[in-house]
Amino acid sequence: MSIVYLLIPLGLVLVGIGLWAFFWAVGNGQFDDLDSPGWSVLSDDEGPPTRPADVTSHDTKEQD
Amino acid sequence: MTPAGPACFHCGEPIPAGLVIHARVGTADEPVCCHGCKAVAEFIAGAGLGDYYRYRDQAAARADEAARPDQWAAYDRPELVERLTRPEPGNARSITVLLEGMRCSACGWLADQALRQQPGLRDASINPATARARLVWDPAAVRLGDLLRVLEHVGLRPHPLAGDAAGQLALVERRTALKRLAVAGFGMMQVMMFAVPLYIGATSGMDPGIRELLRLVSMLVSVPVALYSGWPFYEGAWQALRARGINMDVPVSLGIVLAFAASVWNALTGHGDVYFDSVTMFVFFLSLGRYVEMTARHRSGSVADALARLAPVTARRVHGVDVEDVQAAELQPADEILVRTGEVFAADGVVVEGNGRADESMLTGESTAVAKGPGATVNAGTQNLGAPLRVRVTAVADQTVLAGIVSLLERAQAEKPRLARAADRAASWFLGRILVGAAVVFAVWWFVDPSRAFSATLAVLVVTCPCALSLATPAAIASATAALARRGVLVAHADALEALAKADHVLWDKTGTLTRGLVRIEEVRPLTGVAETRCLELAAALERMSEHPIAKAFLTPGAAAAVATDVEVHAGLGIEGTVEGRRLRIGRPAFAAALGQPATTPDQPATTLGLFHGESWVCLGDERGLVAGFRLTDPLRAEAATCVGELQRLGLQSEIVSGDEEASVARIAARCGVERHAARLTPDAKLARVKELQAAGSVVVAIGDGINDAPLLRGADAAVAMGRGSALAQTSAGMILVRDSLDELPHAVELARRTQRIVRQNLVWAIVYNLAALPVAAFGLVPPWLAAIGMAVSSIAVVLNSMRLSQGGGDRRNTGWSLQAPVEDS
Secondary structure: OOOHHHHHHHHHHHHHHHHHHHHHHHHOOOOOOOOOHHHHHHHHHOOOOOOHHHHHHHHHHHHO | OOOOOOEOOOOOOEOOOOOOEEEEEOOEEEEEOOHHHHHHHHHHHHOOOOOHHHHOOOOOOOOOOOOOOOOOHHHHOHHHHHHHOEEEOOOEEEEEEEEEOOOOHHHHHHHHHHHHOOOOEEEEEEEOOOOEEEEEEOOOOOOHHHHHHHHHHOOOEEEEEOOOHHHHHHHHHHHHHHHHHHHHHHHHHHHHHHHHHHHHHHHHOOOHHHHHHHHHHHHHHHHHHHHHHOHHHHHHHHHHHHOOOOOOHHHHHHHHHHHHHHHHHHHHHOOOOOOHHHHHHHHHHHHHHHHHHHHHHHHOOOHHHHHHHHOOOEEEEEEOOEEEEEEHHHOOOOOEEEEOOOOEOOOEEEEEEOOEEEEOHHHHOOOOOEEEOOOOEEOOOOEEOOOOEEEEEEEOHHHOHHHHHHHHHHHHHHOOOHHHHHHHHHHHHHHHHHHHHHHHHHHHHHHHOHHHHHHHHHHHHHHOOOHHHHHHHHHHHHHHHHHHHHOOEEEOOHHHHHHHHHOOEEEEOHHHHHEOOOOEEEEEEEOOOOOHHHHHHHHHHHHOOOOOHHHHHHOOOOOOOOOEEEEEEEOOOEEEEEEOOEEEEEEOHHHHHOOOOOOOOOOOOHHHHHHOOOOOEEEEEEOOEEEEEEEEEOOEOOOHHHHHHHHHHOOOEEEEEOOOOHHHHHHHHHHHOOOEEEOOOOHHHHHHHHHHHHHOOOOEEEEEOOHHHHHHHHHOOEEEEEOOOOHHHHHHOOEEEOOOOOOOHHHHHHHHHHHHHHHHHHHHHHHHHHHHHHHHHHOOOOOHHHHHHHHHHHHHHHHHHHHOOOOOOOOOOOOOOOOOOOOOOO
16 A cells, blocks of 8 residues: 555645646636637638638648 | 528528528538628638538527628738737737627637637637637738738627736636636645545444555645635635624635644644545636636626627827828827828817717717717717717727726726625624624533543534535526526526516516627618619619618618719718719608708608608608608517516516507507516616615616616626627626527516525525534534535535526537536546
């Protein structure tokens, strides 16, 4: 049972990391809008059909 | 919304009979109601954004067809843009704009997609929850004015916000609340994980070393929860105590502090029990309730937003003979500005030159325009209906009368809900009794058995911790708020829920509430054999020069039409101008007819005029007399009669209070099945009617949409504003029908009543539990760990009971910003 002396502090460290990551995400504005990112997923598959080449180049530009 | 006829593909308004306009969307021709909507729909489809129509869940705002002067020109000037915006890395600039007409997430998606097609845009983050967009762009590649024009093209009217202090404040508040909530949530889960082995170990034996470790680790995890997440409660309690009062935060803080301090003491000394699980759970649930409440409050829109929408963004500053477009915020007292017909004053001021008329209904409720000659004062936010005016600015921005009214409203809005105040009173009463009781228990045990005095007193304090009591109301309200939000009813003030549950009278505004608020031409009656379409074309040419709401009705059909010159606007009467060489007048029948007999009163065409008596007629006349008459109506909402009937079934008496003519009010009342109605009421008279009913002991719900309904809404016990109503009406209201439909109102009443029942159940449960547990604990029969479990169970029971409100009642449609219920069902 003495393994809990190691596992519990380890668990706490993980919680700490999780919390830090959450704080970072909040500070970075990731939680400011929980609705519209859902829609952007839908749009990726079906970009404007008229100018497909244009869209891909635009998208890659957004990536970097 | 189920309009009777075919509905516009873009905005969902019914299409006027006989009108055929199609917008080409993809490969199909879709029917639309006007050329404005056609333009917007085709722009959206042409930009490859037709998916918007598949994913949106609410119809768009009706595109305004009247050609507006290009007000974004000011934003094409680099030096103005420089002052308004913030620098960003890489020579880019950024600005925050408030988007009017943002209804759902699909709107946000649409704006985002449309903006991304602009070259030079670095980043656009659009937040549908706060209706704000942050644009980052490269001034060398694109002008700010172009970006704003794109937004207006897709139907989202942008209002650039210079500082946006309110928005920043809300953002910081939201982020901090989220962090506190996360700390409490993480902490609660961890502590629960440690608490279970401790409870099991207490009965079946446990290695003392592990027991010590678990207790100390729980303490470690609870410290940030108690100190960081619990901080807002301590702050609230401290403020109340400093003001020599007691609010709900006081017992909450006391409960947290006592249980936490006792647990820390016990954990460090190694004796007695710890209650870290109760502490963390308590903090988490209370924080969650506050978070839901805050989200609803932010969503309802701040008064500052309302102000941004009322006051114009730009103004025309006069320098000698030069006129330049400037940002309204740039104006200084003693500047001179030019305000043209139909424009809104950007600042308070004194008329220097010109004879105009100002529509001040939004400030005074007076529906007729007031004459403004040299020396007269004008107010920001009011509209110039007469001739162009030169105005010397006397007050700008937050010094204006408008800003004063808005800040008054802001203060009223910040008042604590009555329901919470009642809970505060109950809690302080309860708290006093508990403290006295605990002291008595301690004193008695001190004489009987001093060694057990502390644990018995602690058991009393923990067992009676007013957790369940203090969660009873907020948990139910949060749950009901979330359930209503899913149905498109936004609860901005919790008071409204209580009042709605108890209400027995409904006062309706007519225009824009029972009716759609869009004037349409019902009938054209040509008198001289001129074709109907020709009459409409002539009328449209004149009406295009006006910004009067009635004018919009004429601008619907033939967009490409004749042009009027030498236009004179006679406020309150009509418009006169020359169209294709003919001198014409449109407006009130007598006014239009008078062009034929300039010198005398129009008694000659009395018979013709008689045709246009009583109903809402507008006439077109030339120098030989009347040419045509147009009957205007404002169509009734499809769901209005059902809604009135449903409310009647729920025991609410309906009554219409309107500023309109008796005849049209009576007609609408008959069609809705409303027995009582009052016409020609000023906003003050509407308010007086509310007071009269309240004095007779009634609880009154008021439903309105306009700026002139604001006093009525503020006076009523529960105020409901329409989703497309004016911003000022919405800030005065406790509830907003976001979908701009009356459908959900009866459901809201039912849910409000269920909420009241649940609150009562919760309170009864909490009090019964406390009363039952108190004597047992006082006699030292409850070990503190059992007291902690009892406390937790009583709180969970309250939360679960409240959650019944958010289940079953909601419907499937996602409004795009639905709130989460306090806890997910597991």
